[in-house]
Amino acid sequence: MAKILIVDDAAFMRMMLKNILGSNGHEVVGEAADGVQSVEKYEQLKPDLVTMDIVMPQMDGIAATREIMQSYPDAKIVMCTAVGQQAKVLEAMKAGAKGYIIKPFQAPKVVEEIGKVLGS
Amino acid sequence: MSSDTDVSQYLNVFLEETKEHLQMFTQALIDLEEADAERATEALNEAFRAAHTIKGMAASMDFRNMEQLCHSTEDLMDELRSGSRSVTPEIIDLLMVCSTKLEELTSSIEETGSDDIDVSSVILELRSFMAEEKEEEKEKEVQKEKITVQKEYDKIEKEVREGRKTYEIKVSLDKSCGFRAARSFLALKNLAEIGEIVKTVPSQDDIEEEKFEFEFEVILATDANEDAVKKALAAVADIEKVDISEEKEEVEAEVAKKKKEVLKPKGVKRKEKGKEREDVLKSVRISIDKLDTVVNFVGELVISKGRLIQISKEYDLEELSSTMAVVERTISDLQYEVTQMKMIxxxxxxxxxxxxxxxxxxxxxxxxxxxxxxxxxxxxxxxxxxxxxxxxxxxxxxxxxxxxxxxxxxxxxxxxxxxxxxxxxxxxxxxxxxxxxxxxxxxxxxxxxxxxxxxxxxxxxxxxxxxxxxxxxxxxxxxxxxxxxxxxxxxxxxxxxxxxxxxxxxxxxxxxxxxxxxxxxxxxxxLTTAIIQALLVSVSDKIYAIPITNVNEIISLSRDDIETIHEAKVTMLRGSILPLVMLESIFGLSANPNNGNGNHRDKFVVVIVERSEGRIGLVVDAALEEQEIVVKPPDERFKGVTGVGGFTILGDGSVIPILDVSTLTLA
The missing domain is CATH 3.30.565.10 (Histidine kinase-like ATPase, C-terminal domain)
Structure with missing residues (x-):
């Protein structure tokens, strides 16, 4: 069971993801609705893994990933992305993200990805 | 509650947020039309984000028309954002049409639960604005690759000279993999951590631009063994198969072959957008009612678990005890999971x-x-x-x-x-x-x-x-x-x-x-109402459960500490008066409290409980243990009995009352 921080500006998405993670033995220790919050929450909660939406107000998920990776090089960040964002996802991987999951979320895919990233 | 409770729960949040974002989208378009350059960029970003968020939500709710419309809108706006297309009044008009269409879709979803409105004409219009693929770019790439081939050749030669092993690794991605570029990037990154990537086929640039199907090859020079290579790739999802072979010689031949390939005009594969959509959603929605039934069954299990633990202790068989340990843990996990499912x-x-x-x-x-x-x-x-x-x-x-x-x-x-x-x-x-x-x-x-x-x-x-x-x-x-x-x-x-x-x-x-x-x-x-932590206390040989949420502390008093004011028993606790409740007299366990066995002793155990009106002390014979109990609602006969909030069944099968401290009367 891992402690997970969910970052997404849509409460709806956080809810869906949380249900998936929660019912697969992970503990969602916190949620953030934008990049700035995500950095703060990361510092505060030191989660095992972060699910990070890309398109968000204030600071987008890629900038937030860079910021977190800078202070915590071991951070495990999984990007949440929608179809049509190939370039952004790649950019996020270059920024240090360890994986990505695609909306609409499919529970087995999410679980697999998170398992792989946690295991690495 | 009907079985679609869960859907409707998501639906409400979905509609609420969609409306919110739609409003943001429209406002941003208005701003975009009127604003100066700086604000325009911001407005464009806002509109893009709004459309993007709606798209993600619509996809999750399986509203395909809405999703597709948002997707096309987003594509057009992406071009505006990147500057490859400038904002014109016609484009804003078109985006406004999208906004109206999205509103129609939202209303339709709200009223009928479906987004069955034709969006194809709007999407066609959006597409007609999109940029065409540029041909000359391909040519440039071919040139670039010619140069890299020479560099690769030099590199492999150097590695072989230095005596490192070179592996040829063929990675096949899962067919359901979305974003093959990003996935491959992760694989390459992991490989780069254990060695040096001499070359890839197709080139790393092509991989990053997703100009390949589901397979790519890597030549890796490394000191690590084959297992380490496998391990590095195991940390990446969506990889279907990995073939590793040690590259012996014929480096030159290999390079020459590749040269030929590179020089041959390459058919750039079109990206297969929407492929990932074909996968069926693999989650189900469950009504709260059904979950509650599961919670109840788990409750029964928890009760039996208590009984089983007792039996296993009595018989003290090693095999039984070790099996019990597993059963106990599994039931605890199950209980945790089930409780989590209901948490929002x-x-x-x-x-x-x-x-x-x-x-x-x-x-x-x-x-x-x-x-x-x-x-x-x-x-x-x-x-x-x-x-x-x-x-x-x-x-x-x-x-x-x-x-x-x-x-x-x-x-x-x-x-x-x-x-x-x-x-x-x-x-x-x-x-x-x-x-x-x-x-x-x-x-x-x-x-x-x-x-x-x-x-x-x-x-x-x-x-x-x-x-x-x-x-x-x-x-x-x-x-x-x-x-x-x-x-x-x-x-x-x-x-x-x-x-x-x-x-x-x-x-x-x-x-x-x-x-x-x-x-x-x-x-x-x-946190939850079905299974709670409770303190078990005994009063005149009867056991009662007190929800742990109510318990403040447990103290012991001697007879001298108890005073009577206006026929009510109280004690002084850290300078303030604590009203006492003699549980045995409340439940009629002994008609005359003065003859009750509690009063024959010098020591009393007092459980201090908190309630809205303030703290009170419950005088009991002994505080036994803290344990998880399954709450059963009070039986018809006991409805309205003050002081009893429900019942629970202990491991030995006995039924005991759960105290409802809020209704206990100060007698």
């Missing part, structure tokens, strides 16, 4: 409040900053549903009676704008939800006066109330301090209902207030 973040209800508060204060000409904290905290769905009304009441009270009019606040030297805070906090075993305002606070004297006028208390009783107890008067039904009732709140039953509801859930209400500083009302709630 409080924000599901918190998010409705800002608008409610805003409507209220604006209607009254007040100014309020509304802050919510701890929205991510999770609570049992059943508990959460029950506390919506109480919280609405508290918020209304804060706006109506707490926060003063701006002028009045100024006179008091406060800022014109009042603050109302709604905070959820997770504490051990329970959560608290508090509503706090910086308004006028409660006037204890006024409350005392009112209590006398309403004949709730005698003048003497009222004068003896501490300020804290006076505040609690507002929970009495028929009590209202507002000079006139407002349109929406303050009918005098509200606070009483809040208290009743919260206590029915096994929680309690606390209140703090200071004149002109504000009021804070705290609801202490159990």
């Amino acid at each position: 973040p409080v924000e599901n209800v918190f998010n409705r409040f800002p608008k409610l508060v805003r409507d209220l204060y604006r209607a009254q000409g007040k100014e309020v900053e509304f802050i919510t904290e701890g929205k991510e905290i999770e609570l049992d769905r059943t508990v959460l549903d029950e506390i919506v009304d109480p919280v609405v009441h508290l918020l209304r009270n804060s706006v109506d009676h707490g926060i003063e009019l701006p002028e009045e606040r100024e006179r008091k030297g406060k800022s014109r704008k009042g603050v109302i805070k709604l905070v959820a906090l997770r504490e051990t075993g329970h959560i608290t939800i508090s509503v706090e305002d910086d308004g006028k606070g409660l006037d204890p004297d006024k409350l005392r006066e009112k209590a006398v006028k309403k004949e709730l208390k005698s003048a003497e009783e009222a004068s003896k109330l501490t300020d804290e107890d006076a505040f609690k008067l507002i929970f009495a039904s028929g009590f209202s301090t507002a000079e006139k009732t407002t349109e929406i709140s303050g009918r005098g039953v509200g606070m009483g209902v809040v208290k009743t509801k919260v206590e029915a859930l096994g929680g309690l209400v606390d209140i703090r207030s200071e004149m002109d500083m504000g009021t804070k009302i705290i609801l202490k709630l159990p």
Whole structure:
């Protein structure tokens, strides 16, 4: 069971993801609705893994990933992305993200990805 | 509850957020038309984000028309953002058409539950604006690759000379893999950590641009062995197969072959957008009713577990004990999982409040900053549903009676704008939800006066109330301090209902207030209602369970510590009077308390419990142990019996009452 921080500006998405993670033995220790919050929450909660939406107000998920990776090089960040964002996802991987999951979320895919990233 | 409860729950949040984002989208378009360059960029980003968010949500809800429309809108806006296309009035008009269409889709979803509206004409129009693929770029790439081939050749030669092993690794991605470029990038990154990537086929640039199907090859020079290579790739999802072979010689031949390939004009594969959509969603929605049934079964299991543990202890067989350990752990895990399934973040209800508060204060000409904290905290769905009304009441009270009019606040030297805070906090075993305002606070004297006028208390009783107890008067039904009732709140039953509801859930209400500083009302709630932690106590050989949420501390007293005031038993605890309840007399375990066996002894165990009215001490024979119990609602025969909130079944099969401390009478 891992402690997970969910970052997404849509409460709806956080809810869906949380249900998936929660019912697969992970503990969602916190949620953030934008990049700035995500950095703060990361510092505060030191989660095992972060699910990070890309398109968000204030600071987008890629900038937030860079910021977190800078202070915590071991951070495990999984990007949440929608179809049509190939370039952004790649950019996020270059920024240090360890994986990505695609909306609409499919529970087995999410679980697999998170398992792989946690295991690495 | 019907089986589609869960869907409708998602649907409401979906509609709410979609409308919100749609509004943002439209506003951003309006701004875009009028704004200067800097604001225009911002507006464009806002509109893009809004469309993007709606797309993601629509896809999750399986509203394909809406998703596709958003997707095309987003594509066009992406071009505007990147500057490859400039914003023209025609484009804004078209985007406005999209906005209207999205509104139609939203209404249709709200009314009929489906987004069955034709969007193809709008999508076609959007597409007609899109940029064409540029041919000359391909040519440039071929040139670039010629140069890299030479570099690769040099590199491999160097590695071989230095004696490192080179592996040829063929990676096949899963067919369902979305974003092959990003996935491959991760694989390459992991490989680069254990060695040097000499070359890839196709080139790394092509991989990054997703110019390949599902396979790519890597030549890796490394000191690591084959297992390390496999391990590096195992950490990446969506990899179907990995073939590793050690590259022997023929480097030159290989390079030559590749050269030929590179020089041959390459058919750039079109990206297969939408491929990932073909996968069927692999989750199901379950109604709360069904979950509750599962929770009940797990409850039965928990009870049997207790019994089994006892049996296994009695027989003390090694095999039995070790099997029991596994069963015990599995049942605990199962119980945890099931409980988690019913937990949802409080924000599901918190998010409705800002608008409610805003409507209220604006209607009254007040100014309020509304802050919510701890929205991510999770609570049992059943508990959460029950506390919506109480919280609405508290918020209304804060706006109506707490926060003063701006002028009045100024006179008091406060800022014109009042603050109302709604905070959820997770504490051990329970959560608290508090509503706090910086308004006028409660006037204890006024409350005392009112209590006398309403004949709730005698003048003497009222004068003896501490300020804290006076505040609690507002929970009495028929009590209202507002000079006139407002349109929406303050009918005098509200606070009483809040208290009743919260206590029915096994929680309690606390209140703090200071004149002109504000009021804070705290609801202490159990995390879940089905399976709770309880303290088992014995009274005259009978066992009772006390919910741990209520238990404050356990003390032991000697006979001399107990005093009698007006026929009521009390004790002094750290300087204040603690009313005592002799449980055995309440439950008629011994008709005459003076003959009760408890009174023959010199030592008493007192469990101090907290309730909305303050703390009381329950005198028991012994505090036994703390354990998880499954709450069963009270039997018909016991409905309305004060002091009993339900029953539970212990491991040995015995049925014991769960005390409801809020209704225990001070006898």
